[in-house]
Amino acid sequence: MELVTYPDSEMMMIELAQRLAGELRQALQGSDTASIAVPGGTTPGPIFDSLCAADLDWERVSVMLTDERWVPEESPRSNTRLLRQRLLVNNAAAARYLPLHAPTETPEDGIPQLAETIAEVLPLTVCLLGMGTDMHTASIFPGADRLEEALTGDVILVPMRAPGAPEPRVTLSASVLSGAISRHIVIVGPEKREALDRARSLTPEEAPVVAVLKGATVHWAES
Numbered sequence: 001m002e003l004v005t006y007p008d009s010e011m012m013m014i015e016l017a018q019r020l021a022g023e024l025r026q027a028l029q030g031s032d033t034a035s036i037a038v039p040g041g042t043t044p045g046p047i048f049d050s051l052c053a054a055d056l057d058w059e060r061v062s063v064m065l066t067d068e069r070w071v072p073e074e075s076p077r078s079n080t081r082l083l084r085q086r087l088l089v090n091n092a093a094a095a096r097y098l099p100l101h102a103p104t105e106t107p108e109d110g111i112p113q114l115a116e117t118i119a120e121v122l123p124l125t126v127c128l129l130g131m132g133t134d135m136h137t138a139s140i141f142p143g144a145d146r147l148e149e150a151l152t153g154d155v156i157l158v159p160m161r162a163p164g165a166p167e168p169r170v171t172l173s174a175s176v177l178s179g180a181i182s183r184h185i186v187i188v189g190p191e192k193r194e195a196l197d198r199a200r201s202l203t204p205e206e207a208p209v210v211a212v213l214k215g216a217t218v219h220w221a222e223s
């Protein structure tokens with residue numbers, strides 16, 4: 001794992017967006033298509049604000065979330081809603097969006113069809129992840145009901161229910177996330193930095209972020 005620290009998060013978000021766009025651009029030089037998975041939550045909004053304006057052939061790019069809360073798109077908890085408002089706009093409106101949510105009651109009902117579409121674009125070209133202070137990443141939470149399957153299963157999407165998550169979730173598996181050609185983790189603040197340092201001496205069951213750390217670049221700003 002490589003750690004890059006930035007003087008402030010505003011600068012980090014802009015530089016990281018440029019880096020992600022550069023990696024997609026480079027991939028599109030050698031291939032017809034490219035794919036990127038991004039997290040939801042409160043951290044990545046400013047990255048999306050810059051990335052959506054990147055000058056690249058978005059029509060050839062598939063965009064998806066790393067994980068989603070099983071709530072309707074109108075919910076303020078919906079990561080899809082965040083993506084539609086801040087990433088799939090401007091130049092990036094031309095991208096192909098691969099949903100991680102379907103209008104079914106449970107994630108179990110929706111997953112087979114969603115996973116089929118995602119399978120077509122794997123491995124991911126670029127994967128951006130967030131991390132919680134409990135050391136979860138995507139929606140792979142410590143103590144989750146299907147933690148083992150998400151960490152070690154040869155699967156694409158896993159439904160998740162966890163004490164740390166207020167609603168059912170669906171997450172890309174560790175094998176899909178860590179299979180991305182390029183992986184970045186973005187964290188802000190001293191608490192998350194301490195959690196990351198702690199995670200490095202723990203098992204993936206205790207600290208799921210460990211499952212995606214090898215070969216990843218962690219981007220950190222104190223505030």
Ligand SMILES: O=C(O)[C@H](O)[C@@H](O)[C@H](O)[C@H](O)COP(=O)(O)O
Pocket residue numbers: 039040041042043044066067068069079129130131132136137138139
């Ligand atoms: O849907 C989600 O919540 C995310 O995809 C999740 O994995 C997120 O990246 C971390 O929980 C960090 O969240 P914050 O950025 O809000 O701290």
